[in-house]
Amino acid sequence: YIFFRELFKEKNAIRRSQIRYIITGAIFFTAVSSIVSFIVPVLYHTLKYTSIDNLSFSIFLICIVTAILKHGLFKVKVIVTEMFVFSLWSLILIRTIISADVQELLINGGLFVLTVVVGIFLIRSVVHEVQQREKIEKLAIDLEKANANLEKANDRLKELDQLKSEFLSIASHQIRAPITAIKGYSSLILEGSFGIITGELKNAINVIFQSSESMAIMIDDFLNISRIEQGRMKYDFVLSNVADLVTQVVNELSPSIQKKGLAFSFEYNKSKNYMTMMDVGKMKQAIINIVDNAAKYTPKGSIAMTLEKNDATKKILLTVKDTGVGISAENIPKLFAKFSRTKNGISTNVSGTGLGLYVVKQMVEAHKNARVWVESPGEGKGSLFHIELDAA
Numbered sequence: 525y526i527f528f529r530e531l532f533k534e535k536n537a538i539r540r541s542q543i544r545y546i547i548t549g550a551i552f553f554t555a556v557s558s559i560v561s562f563i564v565p566v567l568y569h570t571l572k573y574t575s576i577d578n579l580s581f582s583i584f585l586i587c588i589v590t591a592i593l594k595h596g597l598f599k600v601k602v603i604v605t606e607m608f609v610f611s612l613w614s615l616i617l618i619r620t621i622i623s624a625d626v627q628e629l630l631i632n633g634g635l636f637v638l639t640v641v642v643g644i645f646l647i648r649s650v651v652h653e654v655q656q657r658e659k660i661e662k663l664a665i666d667l668e669k670a671n672a673n674l675e676k677a678n679d680r681l682k683e684l685d686q687l688k689s690e691f692l693s694i695a696s697h698q699i700r701a702p703i704t705a706i707k708g709y710s711s712l713i714l715e716g717s718f719g720i721i722t723g724e725l726k727n728a729i730n731v732i733f734q735s736s737e738s739m740a741i742m743i744d745d746f747l748n749i750s751r752i753e754q755g756r757m758k759y760d761f762v763l764s765n766v767a768d769l770v771t772q773v774v775n776e777l778s779p780s781i782q783k784k785g786l787a788f789s790f791e792y793n794k795s796k797n798y799m800t801m802m803d804v805g806k807m808k809q810a811i812i813n814i815v816d817n818a819a820k821y822t823p824k825g826s827i828a829m830t831l832e833k834n835d836a837t838k839k840i841l842l843t844v845k846d847t848g849v850g851i852s853a854e855n856i857p858k859l860f861a862k863f864s865r866t867k868n869g870i871s872t873n874v875s876g877t878g879l880g881l882y883v884v885k886q887m888v889e890a891h892k893n894a895r896v897w898v899e900s901p902g903e904g905k906g907s908l909f910h911i912e913l914d915a916a
Contacts, residue, residue, distance in 0.1 A: 542591045549587025556580035605650045609643035685753070700743050707736035741816070745879040748809075749862070752886050759803040759890055763916055766798040766807075766840055767831055773811050774829065781819050781827060792831035798840055799916040806887045810896070813880045814844050814909045822848030825906075833915060844909040851900040851907055859898055860885040 527550070531543045557580060616636045623629035710733040713721060721729065751757040774790045781788045792798070818827045825847030832841045851859060862882045888896040893914045900907040 545587045545591035549584035552587075553580045553584035602647070602650055602654055605647055609647055612639055613643060690750070700740070700747070703736055703739050703743060707733060707740055710736060742879070744809075745883055748883045748887075749879060752883075757886075757890070759806060761801045761803055761891070763799055764802055764804050766800055766802070766842065766913065767792050767794075769804060769808055770811060770829060770831055770842060773808060773815065777812065777815055777819075781815075784819060785824065786819060786822060787826035787828075789826070790829040790831075793833070796833045797915075798831060798833055800840055800913045801916060802891055802913065803887075806890070810884045810887045810911070811842070811844075813884045814911070817880055818844055818846040818848060818907070818909070822846045822906075838915040840913045840915050842911040842913075845906065847906045850903045850905040851898065852903050856898060856900065860896070 527543055527547050531540060531547065534540050534543065560580075613636070616632060616639050620629060620632035620636050623632050710729050712718060713729050714726065714733060748757070770790060770792075774788070778788055815827065815829070827847075828845045830843045830845070832843075833839070834841070860881050862879065885896055888894050888911055891913060894912060896909070896911050898907055898909050
């Protein structure tokens with residue numbers, strides 16, 4: 525009854541196999557034993573089939589041994605240890621009983637007591653070892669299950685992340701068109717294409733233009749991130765002049781930077797060759813992002829760009845130095861991470877997303893042996909952004 529009850533309650537597959545073997549052997553032995561020992565003698569008044577009873581009991585023992593050896597019903601190591609210790613106790617006890625004199629009796633008796641104590645400790649140590657091994661095996665099984673669950677969860681997270689990136693890409697594309705239209709028409713209104721506007725109306729249109737411009741930059745960052753994460757960002761590397769590219773960026777950004785009251789300069793040795801293999805569009809966007817970032821976090825002062833070439837190492841180094849809010853030492857390592865912003869940066873520019881520098885890092889490091897990094901003496905002391913490229 526107990527075995528059947530445990531069989532239906534037990535969830536562990538190994539334990540269920542142990543119980544099934546015992547039940548099978550017990551039922552077989554009970555049935556045969558009942559027939560041979562009770563029914564046959566009553567019906568035929570003979571006991572000549574009792575050898576079958578012995579055979580059925582042997583089968584029962586085989587079932588038990590199978591449950592022990594194949595499914596670990598009992599701990600074989602513990603059983604062997606106990607049999608060895610009990611046999612040793614029995615031998616010494618017999619020697620003690622048949623001792624020839626008192627001296628031999630005392631020696632054998634003392635040896636028996638010592639053997640009992642040592643044997644008990646030996647059995648306990650083996651039992652403890654087996655229990656520890658069982659715990660380790662259980663932990664290993666649990667760990668394997670946990671790893672399997674983690675792998676499933678990780679796969680699901682990757683799937684969700686992919687869906688997120690796709691949604692972000694689609695949403696950004698849908699938003700980009702109306703934002704571009706708002707920016708374009710507000711720019712035309714400010715330029716007077718639809719008539720002269722003045723006063724508060726001009727200020728309001730200017731706010732719309734500035735906001736749409738910030739929104740357009742943010743949408744471009746989102747689109748670039750979705751392309752990078754989905755592996756759809758394509759690069760077209762061509763031999764180009766870095767000095768010409770930086771000069772173009774300076775000419776485009778000078779009006780807006782000077783409008784903020786910041787001094788803006790660019791210096792380089794015009795006698796040197798600054799050719800490199802690069803994706804002009806991506807590198808231009810990376811430089812614009814860095815300069816725009818410097819302008820956002822520099823309330824007053826200057827932004828100075830320098831371009832250098834080291835003929836010995838064949839490296840080209842572009843540096844953007846500002847006199848802005850600066851960066852603390854603990855924030856420098858995480859500045860190029862996605863959505864990373866410093867506390868003083870948030871207080872200076874509340875509308876930032878922390879995506880621009882992440883995009884810069886991805887685009888720059890897509891170029892061969894290129895790298896981007898930042899240095900700062902500390903908060904309130906400005907920053908230096910560096911882009912290093914291989915010279916052609």
